[in-house]
Amino acid sequence: MLSVHVISSPNTGESSYSDIFYSDSIYPDTFNSDSNYSDTFYSDSIYSDTFYSDSIYSDAQFVRQVPCNLKKMNAAKKKEIGRMFSVQDSLPRLPVPALDQTLQKYLQSVRPLLTDEEYANTEQIVKDFHKDPGPKLQTLLQKRAQKETNWLSDWWTNYAYLSFRSPVTVNVSPGVLFPKQSYTTKDGQLKFAAKLIAGLLDYKMLIDNETLPVEHMGKQALCMMQYYKILSACRIPGSKNDSWVCYPPDEPNAPSHITVIHNNCYFSLDVYGEDRKPLNTEQLYKQLKTIVEMSNKPEMPVGILTSENRNTWGQIYKRLMKDKTNKASIQDIQRSIVAVCIDNHFTAEDGGEESMAARMMLHGGGSHLNSGNRWNDKTLQFIIGKNGWCGLNYEHTSAEGPPIIAIVDHVLEFCKNNKDLWHAAPGMKPPRKLNFSVTDKTEEEIAHAQEHLDSLVNDIDMNVFKFSEYGKNFPKSQKLSPDSYLQIAYQLAYFRLYGKPCATYETASLRQFQLGRTDTIRSCSNESFEFSKAMDDPNVPTAKKAELLRKAVASHKSYVADAVKGQGIDRHLLGLKLTALENNMDIPQLHMDVAYSVSSHHNISTSQVAAKNEAVLVFGPTVPDGYGICYNPQETQVIFGVSAFNCCPETYSKKFIDSLKKSLQDMRDVLGGTVKSKL
Incomplete structure (x- = not known):
């Protein structure tokens, strides 16, 4: 039925990835899942599976993969209700987003991270890319999408993982801590x-x-491969x-x-x-x-x-x-x-x-x-x-x-x-x-x-931190997405420590598409920046702060909704870059611009792992001056694993935890909320 599955990364000479531990090339992080795949209005947890930085500079050629051949599977089994692969062939293919749409979203996402001068320069670079070589690369990528079951999956396996040369320990492989058992x-x-x-x-x-059983995100079946x-x-x-x-x-x-x-x-x-x-x-x-x-x-x-x-x-x-x-x-x-x-x-x-x-x-x-x-x-x-x-x-x-x-x-x-x-x-x-x-x-x-x-x-x-003052129950009571709410809390916690916003990574699951992996949710937005600035401004009324908080949460939720539908921007931009390399074209100026570099330098890398128990997932930061944050949101508490590097004098996990705790308390107070315990 399924033969031995072998994936080989191209052997093209010395990798262009830095062998230094803090290379910024690619940092696969971790994952986020809601085990129940809730389709309720407030649940975003299924939208985040795993995340990575994609500043890829290799000019290597691609790619050999021997895929599992589903066509050789027993047809009778495939038709049986509940079988893992019963709907596999009917899943849609990963789309290639419209070029105009991606470029517009890209400009919006980088705005809070750039000075006025940097942003003006990036605007011009994007305009130039839209004229050339953007359309040509878009056409070539669309042709690849017509030929491949998933235009991204082979590239992603090779470049996010198999070509990555730093140790898998800490950099690639997350740890998961179970609740403590009773044996001694x-x-x-x-x-x-x-x-x-x-x-x-x-x-x-x-x-x-x-x-x-085939898993679902709402009514949409997911790839089970x-x-x-x-x-x-x-x-x-x-x-x-x-x-x-x-x-x-x-x-x-x-x-x-x-x-x-x-x-x-x-x-x-x-x-x-x-x-x-x-x-x-x-x-x-x-x-x-x-x-x-x-x-x-x-x-x-x-x-x-x-x-x-x-x-x-x-x-x-x-x-x-x-x-x-x-x-x-x-x-x-x-x-x-x-x-x-x-x-x-x-x-x-x-x-x-x-x-x-x-x-x-x-x-x-x-x-x-x-x-x-x-x-x-x-x-x-x-x-x-x-x-x-x-x-x-x-x-x-x-x-x-x-x-x-x-x-x-x-x-x-x-x-x-x-x-x-x-x-x-x-x-x-x-x-x-x-x-x-x-x-x-x-x-x-x-x-x-x-x-x-x-x-x-x-x-x-x-360090592991349990916030027990409330959990998913409070943002849901405010008709807010718990995941988006927590992502805005990270933005506020960071802004209070450093006085500026930062590129933040969360992942969107693409499993509603055949062989789907992930895309990026860019949690830092103009709306989250405006909220963070206002939160400690004594001249801003509490009602206005609450309004800005709700706008920031809504902006994040909207980004999530687009990303899980294959309309994110990071994997599209990555695909255009790899298309250029595969066709012996120069790396586009857009991918060498300061905006691309800054927005890929994830000072906060996050992953939600929604478990039925008090498990917590942990991983290292993806940049030397960054934080790695995993969180397990439960009904009345949230469990966090927060990491930093000791070599960076500016980052300290306990310092971030303290700021995060205060941010969660203040956000609740701004919304005027009280948390009701379940009887």
Whole structure:
């Protein structure tokens, strides 16, 4: 039905991306999803999946992708109601927005970020682009859209991910912290891990059998292809560009094992018995206990090499794969369904236990803690801490947040059940240790990787903050979109700290289109700027402040509505730029103008992850002087993960949190609102 899915990034010589950690080239961030896909008037959460900066300067040629062939799928299955792909072929294709429309919106979006002189210059550049080469590039892009199922998806995979050369740790892969569990012992840790694996296998059956219902945004069906790309998937490093591989469940030798990592030791654990019957919780617990007994002492942290710069790791990988033992072990990890990391204890540091636990999910805490107990190329790594904290880390190439959050919600609900849902599977195989041949050169490379990773870990300033004075309930009571309301709060918080607006990134989901990924919601607007200026002006009446707040929220909501319909501007401008490069044309002046640079320098990068539980997602900022903000809006509280870089003296996560808290309080007061608790 679906063959092995391989995506290769073009190998065209040295990448033009900066290898420096703070390169501004591309920063995939994170995601935003409403697991219930609410179509109520006030819910915007489904509109945000994942976000990125797209200052792309590579002149590389494109692109080889071997896509999943849906036409070979069983026709009868496709027609069955509720099947994952039942409406896939009927989904619309991603449109190419009108050039005039995009240029007009672009000018509006950059106005609050520019001086009068800069804006006048940008206006002229846009006018010139509208004459030439804009129309020619638009025609070429429209021709591509006629030929491709999705004119953006291949480009996006290659340029947002596979060509990105900075470490995936922090820069690409978000961490997700689950609510703290009740276990406190090693035995409890293993029993919870067994339940989690069983819950994952339970969900995997829905994917394998294609029985997941088609998701909807309002009445619009969404593309379900990403669900097929998150298990048995792995990124593969290259010395210049990466590739990615997925092993679908219908292939003759479909993977039936997971990778378990403990004390930097790697094990292949078959999670199915005879006739592909999944092991039950008790069987999984016994297997995990055996693994822990087989790895009672830490070994050389080979996995920390996966946190290196992609060029460096690619060169090391190429040499490791020449050894038969290494090759067999690495390929076993790549094929595995997921990785499960059984971590050691950590001590709470600055910011408290929850913030420290969130950092564990993001980067492992450093080489002295759990950073070596990972394989960061795996699409999904579940992380089970020793003291009740657990979560996951996921490599972003193949999917946005909704499939990941769907798994999280299912697994956590599954773990609440104390009974096995199925009988013991016959034919259980013992776990198998994966060995590595570590030479003196490899030991030296591991030491360098530890230094680099520790430097990155020490640079991250990240804290979790729970705002409990109100949640979605208050903006909804004011007939305001909760997501748009929170986005304006970020604008006000930043303006109060720095006295100016900033480019802000939020994502719009394009999953209503075939193979849809994301577009950008530019949250900073003329309306949000006017509101921020007025908020602390004693000469502006409260009623006027409330009016400006409502206008700012409405402007953001309008932008969201356009973006999710494929009428955003950032991916269109990106497509025009890549069209020029693909046709050996000069990069347009519009893409080298200060306005394009400033509006792509996201001092605030945001992601909403709306979970059914108190999970919080965390990621690093996308620019050295920026903030990364993830938020989980619940009915009566909002949970935030806020990050900054210690190397920047102007940014500090706690300082932003304090400003955000005050902004949320003041916005409520300006609206004259009182929050009613539900009985």
